[in-house]
Amino acid sequence: MAHIPDGFLSAPVLVGTAATSAGAIVATTRRRARLPEQRAPLLGALTAFVFAVQMLNFPLGAGTSAHLLGGVLVAVMVGPWDGILVLFSVVLVQALLFQDGGIAALGANTLNLAVVGAGGGWLLYRWAFALLGADRRLLAVGLAAFFAAVSIGVAVSAELALSGTVPFAPALLAVGGSHVLVGLSEALITVGILRMVRRARPELLAGTPLPSPAAHRWAVGTTAAAMLLAAGTYLASARPDALEAAAARLGLSGADASALPSVASVPGGPWSRALVGIVAAFGCAWLVFRVSARRDRAL
């Protein structure tokens, strides 16, 4: 379930996601304010394309078929900002004219499909591209499409859980789990389409600058750090007493090692959690802007 209908999310989550995605859209618009006037027809054409392609059935075998979300596909071709705007336009029309995704849930769906799906998907693509190198562009696209779809699933599960509609663990299993499958088909189809496009009109995929050696080192570093963090978190949750022992040895005696910060422990109920979520999202966004602005200046 990528498009969330109305009725599933609670008021705080609706407001929180709406505020976050509204902020994202405003920021994206400002970023593209000096829109080269070429872009309006292109964005219109891509909006129409994503709309149409989301309706296509891609047979997977055994009577099942998949649909394409298209966030990474668009972002790879026109960049994250235009990708976010295109996906937002699609989600908007789908909610208003096709009852695909709720009207009140527009904020959440924009956040999931446009900001995470296209914007986040583009970040994942750049990360994977820097990690894997110029020769493995399509592999990077595939990885980005997969992880972007999974991220959407995680986001949907989180929103459902924070709304108190479904507990987090089963939501993550059901929605997140199904999005792992969605991710596989998304990767397969996105790469397949881009490979064909590259054969016919290679200049359409020329947009992304090649990753620099510095970017490559950065990608390797962050990937290693992420894997360490994941492994560490797993070990910590599996062996809490070992963590306490380690904390005691480091002189942190008295600290409650099991009180690792988590969203559920934010006091004050769902509204303050929503506020924390918005603030955190804006904080991340500010960070991303600073990094990308520095890089733009360096170019």
Place this chain on the structure above:
Amino acid sequence: MGALIEVSGLGYRYPDGAEGVRNVGFAVRAGERVAVLGPNGSGKSTLLLHLNGLLLPTRGEVRVADLPVSEETAPAVRRKVGFVFQEPDDQLFLPTVLEDVAFGPLNAARPPGEAEERARAELRELGLEDQADRAAHHLSGGERRLASLATVLVSDPEILVLDEPTAALDARARRRVVDILRGRTETLLVATHDLEVAAALCPRALVLDAGSLVADLPTAELLGDPNLLKRYGLTAPLG
């Protein structure tokens, strides 16, 4: 000051290196009607796109109303040249036909009320006033062609450039388009495969072949000589 359009030594090379036109030169006086003929790939469209600055020469010069066509002068040139493209769907891109026809006046900074009036008047003149609030895909092929004509005529350009205006039209629609164009007084350049249309509209014909201008002669003379027609690839009788 003499010719309204002056093309001298025009050469255009596409970004991929292919040559579009090569050393083309001709002049068109105000009020003239010229057919641009030639087989597919001869460079007709490429040539026409230079007349309103959508393509800029890699060699040579194009002057429209004494303005050398360049990136800076392109907006001014486009106010004088009305360009009707091959594909009506490329020109009817707004949700209603009325908005499409009003697009030109609105971009020329006419106030919205006046733009709407002019658009409705133009549609009325072409018999399309009932289609004004409909989307272009609800119109028939012939009506769409007329609507695309309206989007350009509404701005009263001095020069009309048409790229295959009767392509894919049935006989009646073709007749309609030709009658409308016959009644106009603007300078006319028409690229077409349809020799009957060329004969009906344009006393003068420019013939292109593989990017070069191979003939500039009265249309009647061209059409009366089957050898010429065959030589320039304009007919290839099946018999």
Place this chain on the structure above:
Amino acid sequence: MSFHHLDRWADVPSPVTRLAPTARLLGTVAVALGSALLPVGAWVQMAALLLLVLAFAAAARIPVSAFAARLAGPLFFVLLASCAVLVLAPGQPLWVVGPLHVTDTGLVRFASVVGRATPALGAAVVLVSTLRFPELLEALRKLRLPSPVTAALGLSYRLLYTLADEIERLRRAARSRNAGHGAAGRRHRTMGIAAAALTRSFARSERVHRAMLARGYSGALPTLRAQPLDARSVVALCGVGAVVLVVVSSAYL
């Protein structure tokens, strides 16, 4: 792929279509938002909002069968998705279906999800049936949606129809070529269609851009005069807003 259901009743004059597009859009959003914001278990309020929607559907002269038909698809999906809510919620199990426990909280949540979704979906159905696409655009512009979005949407309408035609042609061509068998073959064919549709979209956007430039386009999409918001629309909108406000706040008090 059919978009022909769009705005079928938008040309039928009714009290609803006589309202300004912005009012129609905001009214729908108000009802959908109000419905979605209702707390779990607010049955009376859910019914009240549903009645409000049905009243508007009747005022818009939408035939019952058409309304039901348009509502059925999305509502069915909501029912399907909320079955998960039914069995995943914690609480006292009411009855057991195999490995799945339907709990009391699950039932309440399930009913609440469906109860909130239905008026919202109904409002959306009324909107799509009574608002033509150009009017929707006009409303979005009036509401100050970012201009890159409204510009893109404005052009996407026609581009979608021409693209749908192209895809249909590509499909017919692919079918007649009979390339590939089984799921993998069909998938490959569909990907080919999608890839062709994508490259053609780029090509068409370039041609449209040229046509726009030829008619003086310089970056902004100017629009014709829009209907000003008339008094009747404002009153109607305020009325709907007030009703929704009363209904929703009564659920929290």
